[in-house]
Amino acid sequence: MNVSGRIDSSATQTHITYTFPILEQSSMIRIEFNYTPKTLTDTHQAKEMIESAMLKYGYNDPQVQDWQKYAPLHNLITLSIDDPQTHRGQAHRQDPQQTHFLSADHASPGFWKGFNPVGQWKVTLSIHSVVTPECDYQLEVWGN
Amino acid sequence: MKWIPSELHTHTLHSDGQHTLDQLVQSALALGIDCIALTDHNTQSGLQDRQRVQAETGIHIVPGMEWTTFYGHMLTLGIHDYVDWRSYGIYDIEQGIDEVHAQGGLVGIAHPFRIGSPICTGCYWEYPIYNWEKVDYIEVWSTLMPAIKKDSQRAYAWWTSLLNEGHRITATSGRDWHRTEDHDAPAAITYLGTEDEDQLWYSLDIVQTSDTPFTDHVELEPKDNSVLTAMRQGAVTITMGPLLTFTAHVVNPIHDNHAKRYSIGQEIDCPQDQILKLEIALDTICRQKHYLLVDQSLRLVVNSNQGILFEQQIPVQTEVYDCELVQAEALSWVRVELYGYFADMYSMIAFTNAIYITHSS
Numbered sequence: 001m002n003v004s005g006r007i008d009s010s011a012t013q014t015h016i017t018y019t020f021p022i023l024e025q026s027s028m029i030r031i032e033f034n035y036t037p038k039t040l041t042d043t044h045q046a047k048e049m050i051e052s053a054m055l056k057y058g059y060n061d062p063q064v065q066d067w068q069k070y071a072p073l074h075n076l077i078t079l080s081i082d083d084p085q086t087h088r089g090q091a092h093r094q095d096p097q098q099t100h101f102l103s104a105d106h107a108s109p110g111f112w113k114g115f116n117p118v119g120q121w122k123v124t125l126s127i128h129s130v131v132t133p134e135c136d137y138q139l140e141v142w143g144n
Numbered sequence: 145m146k147w148i149p150s151e152l153h154t155h156t157l158h159s160d161g162q163h164t165l166d167q168l169v170q171s172a173l174a175l176g177i178d179c180i181a182l183t184d185h186n187t188q189s190g191l192q193d194r195q196r197v198q199a200e201t202g203i204h205i206v207p208g209m210e211w212t213t214f215y216g217h218m219l220t221l222g223i224h225d226y227v228d229w230r231s232y233g234i235y236d237i238e239q240g241i242d243e244v245h246a247q248g249g250l251v252g253i254a255h256p257f258r259i260g261s262p263i264c265t266g267c268y269w270e271y272p273i274y275n276w277e278k279v280d281y282i283e284v285w286s287t288l289m290p291a292i293k294k295d296s297q298r299a300y301a302w303w304t305s306l307l308n309e310g311h312r313i314t315a316t317s318g319r320d321w322h323r324t325e326d327h328d329a330p331a332a333i334t335y336l337g338t339e340d341e342d343q344l345w346y347s348l349d350i351v352q353t354s355d356t357p358f359t360d361h362v363e364l365e366p367k368d369n370s371v372l373t374a375m376r377q378g379a380v381t382i383t384m385g386p387l388l389t390f391t392a393h394v395v396n397p398i399h400d401n402h403a404k405r406y407s408i409g410q411e412i413d414c415p416q417d418q419i420l421k422l423e424i425a426l427d428t429i430c431r432q433k434h435y436l437l438v439d440q441s442l443r444l445v446v447n448s449n450q451g452i453l454f455e456q457q458i459p460v461q462t463e464v465y466d467c468e469l470v471q472a473e474a475l476s477w478v479r480v481e482l483y484g485y486f487a488d489m490y491s492m493i494a495f496t497n498a499i500y501i502t503h504s505s
Contacts, residue, residue, distance in 0.1 A: 109156075
């Protein structure tokens, strides 16, 4: 499977799940995932969003209004995997480029090692935050 | 009562921590910590190394996870199967809590007042709670030097208001430990009290292996029961350094030494017109080499739903202090707090969980 997409802030706090077949026994499932941009570089927009959050969450102490301590803002998308039988784990981290693998003896951090059953697999992208006007992602999964 | 120095909120490379479980445990042991909860974000896969690390080091690792959702971060402890956070929305958190409880696990609200999205996604607790009976604990102190942090102060005040409303919720600290650096500021320690299960805590781990080749199923161990029982009972006291504990009993004018003592987290019945006596213990010896508390006059405070009941200036030394509460009728809970200079800052240094009070007629 090789898919890509473009999302904006309206995708914040949603999940995108790709369901796909693994038709042959695979000793190794590999996943490449990346998204870009990672960081909101527009300081005017960042200031506006940060000050809005400071107000919302009660951090608007008039003595301390240093919005820059919270800059820069980042997009955050995390990836989780479910095989046809069980949940295999999640990679909750900030890296915008990720490589994962699943095999009987090893798995990349965040995931459980084990046999890779044939059937319908799911990869879920959890969109914790999109702060840039647009965010492009690419997801590739293959077995060997 | 045996008090186990613990750290209940940690991360490894399996989520966004910057250390392995081995490195985390070595850092914990260097601080005199006997028990950690591994609470990686949305995964329990770091527990694959748990039995080996426990066997090699003697530390106890409680299986946990931090539900890192869009609307709040929730710690889970002591569950054997992954509970999926992804399907629950902002009004559904109690269903998720029910799933954790169905496995005998506990849930705690992590850093409820940390600034939220998009700065720290989901970090501020936004879930409405309709039934506070379901929340087992609140992480009222978070990160390093928590007592001076405003988000921890807000959490502490929130916990106090919930106690005043009659809810019995355990308070904890959590370092939210992602990395260890040479000059880290001091972290708080959560002491967990074990009494009936002393034998269990010190028993050898039962080595259990799963028959399945892979799994997100975690085998629980006897020591986990000690931890979960302490948390469930509220037998928990939090400190930057010295161990602060207390007991309560109804004064018996003739045989006071034989009166039953109630410890932190327990409920005591204090009949009308009876005097409630607290015995407050400060222990400056345990973990002594792991913190620096300069010689000074500390402020010992007994706090309650009726506000401050008792204050005393005390020296930095191991001692027991008595406090008699002659008008206890209006009390529903009491706890003890310690204030002073720590790491060059004046702040709260330690606090206990509450002893709850009822009044039979």
